[in-house]
Amino acid sequence: MKIKQYRTQFIKELSPFYDAYEAESFFYLILEEKHKLRQIDLALNHELAFEENDFVIWDELVKHLKKEVPIQYLLGKTHFYGLDFEVNENVLIPRPETEELVEWIINENAGSEKSKKIKILDIGTGSGCIAISLAKNIPNAEVVAIDVSKKAIETAKRNAVRNNVDVTFVLLDILREEELRCQFDVIVSNPPYVRNLEKVEIKKNVLDYEPHLALFVEDTDALIFYRKIAELARKALFGTGKLYFEINQYLGKEMTDLLENMDFKNVELRKDIYDNDRMISCKVSKTL
Template identity: 80%
Template sequence: MKIKQYRTQFIKELSPFYDAYEAESFFYLILEDRHQLRQIDLALNHELNFSESDFVVWNSLLGQLKKEVPIQYLLGKTSFYGLDFEVNENVLIPRPETEELVEWIINENSIADKTKKLRILDIGTGSGCIAISLAKNLPNAEVFGIDVSKKAIETAKRNAINNNVDVTFVFLDILEADVLTCNFDIIVSNPPYVRNLEKEEIKKNVLDYEPHLALFVDDNDALIFYRKIAALAKSNLLENGQLFFEINQYLGKEMKDLLETMDFKNIELKKDIYDNDRMMKGSI
């Protein structure tokens, strides 16, 4: 069968699960990943064919997509802030909103004295996307990442190597930490913040396949990670140090109140591209 014909069939079979644009984007992502062919290549050569072995692979991927397995997990990779990252079932798939958080940190610190060494800690690093992107774009930074999942740490270490940056990753349960071993100029975290009551808003591809350990918190203590991390930041941020968070869009006021109660200064709540309260910064 010609690839162009299979494309039509592929999109049609996914139509009960995804809109046509998303289904088509999946087709071209797989086409480029598996065959190094782009959309323009198919447009210029309508006679390109799949082999029988190709069909086996494609039909397997199609079946997984019908179960709403994330395309990033099927390909084993995704793009974040212009870099390629390995992703798997042990780590969250990086989101565009988190890219905005990284952009904010870079913009706040890229004009600083380039001779000054920055020390940055990413708490709940997952795939390492925040830590690695900061290390890549702030060459004067010494970057650390910690996570409670050993498998996530292993993934983050591979991503650092693949992106040619030096990041120190450490296994640690932040909720059990009484103190951090050194001081930092910047502490950043995108911790679990989705309450169980919000599960109905979560898409099946996230709810069924991404690690719940990195997503959900108890409804009765939704700020547990923020409170703990802010307390550690009070002790371990250097003078004029910055604390950055990605937050639950529904808890912007509660987060601002928390940092104010803990005497953080220059508190700023920032919206994401979807006009949701998504990021927060404070300093000591």
């Protein structure tokens, strides 16, 4: 069968589960990953065809896509900030909003004196996407990344090798720590922040397949990780250091109040590409 014909069949078969644009994007992702063919290759040669045994691969992928397994898990990889990352059921799939947080940190730190090391801590690293992207784009960065999940740390280590960067990974439960023992210029975290009451808004492909440990917090204490990390950051940040968070879009005011009440200064709340409150930064107060 010609690949162009199969594309039509593929999109139609997935139409009860995805819109045509998303199904088509899946088609081209699979085509490139499994056959090393790009969309432009198909456009330039309408006669390209699949072999009979190719359909074994495609049928298996379609079966899982109908169950709404994330395409990134099926392919075992995703793109983030221009880099390739392994992803699996032990780590969250990196989001475009998180790329904006990375961009913010890079813009504020990449232009510093190259002779001065910038010490960065990423708390709750998951796939390592934040830590590795920062290490890749801030030449004088020394990056440490921690996570409570051993399997997530193992995945992040492979991603550091994959992207040829040096990051120190540490298995640690941040909620059990009384101090961070080292000082940093930048502390960043994208911790669990989705409240259980918001599960009704979460798509099946996220709710059923992505790790709940990295996603959800109790409704009664939605800011538990932010409060703990901010407490630790008060002592662990250098005097000119900054704390950055990705946050729950519904809790922008609560996050601003939390940091201001803890005597952080220059608290800045930013919106993401979807116009949701998504990122916040602050500096440690010199009076602390």
